[in-house]
Amino acid sequence: MRRFTWFNATSLTLGFAFLYLPMVILVIYSFNASKLVTVWAGFSTRWYGELLGNQAFLDAAWVTLKVAVASSSLATVLGTMAAYVLVRSGRFAGRTLFSGMIYAPLVMPEVITGLSLLLLFIGIGLDRGVLTIILAHTTFAMCYVSVVVSSRLVSFDRSLEEAALDLGCTPFTAFRLVTLPIIAPAVVSGWLLAFTLSLDDLVIASFTAGPSATTLPIKIFSAVRLGVSPEINALSTIMIAIVTVGVITASLISKRASLAQQRDAQAAARAQ
Amino acid sequence: MRRALLIAVPYLWLLALFLVPFLIVLKISLSDTALAIPPYLPTLDFSEGWAGIWGFLQQLDFENFTFLTQDELYWRAYLSSVQIALISTLLTLLVGYPIAYGMASAPEHWRATLMMLVILPFWTSFLIRVYSWMGILSNEGLLNQLLQGLGLIDQPLTILNTNTAVYIGIVYTYLPFMILPIYAALEKMDDALLEAAEDLGCSRLTAFWLVTVPLSRQGIIAGCFLVFIPALGEFVIPSLLGGSGTLMIGKVLWEEFFNNRDWPVASAVAVILLLILIIPIILFQRNEQKQREREG
Numbered sequence A: 001m002r003r004f005t006w007f008n009a010t011s012l013t014l015g016f017a018f019l020y021l022p023m024v025i026l027v028i029y030s031f032n033a034s035k036l037v038t039v040w041a042g043f044s045t046r047w048y049g050e051l052l053g054n055q056a057f058l059d060a061a062w063v064t065l066k067v068a069v070a071s072s073s074l075a076t077v078l079g080t081m082a083a084y085v086l087v088r089s090g091r092f093a094g095r096t097l098f099s100g101m102i103y104a105p106l107v108m109p110e111v112i113t114g115l116s117l118l119l120l121f122i123g124i125g126l127d128r129g130v131l132t133i134i135l136a137h138t139t140f141a142m143c144y145v146s147v148v149v150s151s152r153l154v155s156f157d158r159s160l161e162e163a164a165l166d167l168g169c170t171p172f173t174a175f176r177l178v179t180l181p182i183i184a185p186a187v188v189s190g191w192l193l194a195f196t197l198s199l200d201d202l203v204i205a206s207f208t209a210g211p212s213a214t215t216l217p218i219k220i221f222s223a224v225r226l227g228v229s230p231e232i233n234a235l236s237t238i239m240i241a242i243v244t245v246g247v248i249t250a251s252l253i254s255k256r257a258s259l260a261q262q263r264d265a266q267a268a269a270r271a272q
Numbered sequence B: 001m002r003r004a005l006l007i008a009v010p011y012l013w014l015l016a017l018f019l020v021p022f023l024i025v026l027k028i029s030l031s032d033t034a035l036a037i038p039p040y041l042p043t044l045d046f047s048e049g050w051a052g053i054w055g056f057l058q059q060l061d062f063e064n065f066t067f068l069t070q071d072e073l074y075w076r077a078y079l080s081s082v083q084i085a086l087i088s089t090l091l092t093l094l095v096g097y098p099i100a101y102g103m104a105s106a107p108e109h110w111r112a113t114l115m116m117l118v119i120l121p122f123w124t125s126f127l128i129r130v131y132s133w134m135g136i137l138s139n140e141g142l143l144n145q146l147l148q149g150l151g152l153i154d155q156p157l158t159i160l161n162t163n164t165a166v167y168i169g170i171v172y173t174y175l176p177f178m179i180l181p182i183y184a185a186l187e188k189m190d191d192a193l194l195e196a197a198e199d200l201g202c203s204r205l206t207a208f209w210l211v212t213v214p215l216s217r218q219g220i221i222a223g224c225f226l227v228f229i230p231a232l233g234e235f236v237i238p239s240l241l242g243g244s245g246t247l248m249i250g251k252v253l254w255e256e257f258f259n260n261r262d263w264p265v266a267s268a269v270a271v272i273l274l275l276i277l278i279i280p281i282i283l284f285q286r287n288e289q290k291q292r293e294r295e296g
Helices: A006-030 A044-054 A053-090 A094-107 A110-123 A130-155 A159-168 A173-198 A205-206 A216-224 A228-272 B002-029 B046-057 B065-068 B072-105 B108-123 B126-137 B142-149 B164-189 B193-197 B202-213 B218-231 B237-242 B249-258 B263-295
Strands: none
Touching: A006 B072, A006 B108, A006 B126, A006 B164, A006 B263, A053 A130, A053 A216, A053 B002, A094 A216, A094 B263, A110 B002, A110 B142, A110 B249, A130 A205, A159 A173, A159 A216, A159 B263, A173 A216, A173 A228, A173 B065, A173 B108, A173 B218, A205 A216, A205 B142, A205 B263, A216 A228, A216 B002, A216 B126, A216 B237, A216 B249, A228 B108, B002 B263, B046 B249, B065 B263, B072 B108, B072 B164, B072 B218, B072 B249, B072 B263, B108 B164, B108 B249, B126 B237, B126 B249, B142 B263, B164 B237, B193 B202, B202 B218, B218 B237, B218 B263, B249 B263
């Protein structure tokens, strides 16, 4: 047991204060009655009301949600396939290029990804809009999904799959009945990661969205460039609340699932 | 047959939407700016067959790259991006190490909660986290109000729209990337080593320098790369927190493309940014591989 000293306690307190205070302040000031964001003038929910009446923000939120759901679902399918290929397919022509293309987008600066996709869409004459953002988000999110899923695939016992094949399953049925349930937690977290990445992305969306489609981050960015605004504070508060509830729920569910799994394993051990 | 299909779908997707776009950037970076749609020359024309392709290749040149080396703006932008990324990485290490150390020495039943507290901000919007500092750092902002209220300063400090604000922004948003690998390294450490060092006459501080820091070296290196690499190409932080004097290459590329509509130069800027990034990326991968070999 290492010593949990005053020094450690202080550095943790200061560290977490640094991580959380800016967001706490943001949330507090979203309830400020004054238009001036830095002067407190009493409690009010006025900005939430104005936000809900702002059609442009609501439209952007709707576009963002559509893009996030579509691209994260597509990315999950493609990313899981890519992970399976990377871990299970052994050697094939162009394997090095394939794994390079999976890992490169993870370290590629967003400005470059955005620029290159935009030049492609213009080159093939595809009108920019919701579809092009979905294609762009799917491409970089599938790489994150495949990293998450392949780390799970590497750690699982391959003989389970082989047993299913020996018992007469087709490879696809074996995947559906044996592999998929085992890697499901990784697939779900891959989807969640892809979803948040899409929800959050400003740079790639700015390049690939035409004038016809505006996502929430693009809208926020253009508003925030002019300075701090209480409406944006209100919007941020809503987004922070959704994420916090989502992450805590997800972690409680996965904790319960792993506890249940432990119980099953113990019961199985006792039964033997 | 099924296997071929399984490989082909993600493979073709990445070829079409990752590799081909990148080759287009490379190609346009060698083209010339033109007042046309699209605003560059030459465009590839297949109707003339091989002669057309040959003519096309002959028109490509390194003019944009020569232009980048001659214009001082770009040099300064690359250098100052590297400088800002380096300084922020060191600052992130200074802030992150004590937190990771505190987490690793916390009682075992707290650690899962502490981990979640570090990861939670990562799920919140990056843009919002950067934005949250605008209200704190501005001239009439909370930090200046606090310092003036305490009587520490008479005139408000100008922090927003300077490089200092950019450092704060990078440290704040990339802190989890630094904490997590260092924490992972520290958590694996055997406490008996520290006790042994102290039994042999080391003071606690010397034991920390001679035992703890070297043993967490892998975590420190990984954390530094994980902060440095994305910070180098950062766009949102310098454009919201930095001022007109803050030169970062991501911002220059953006402005070249959206404000000047100079696609060939923007593409050349992108190609050079990537060339600069390749060195730290290769070093990082080599480091990771070495660690895997040591552990495996």
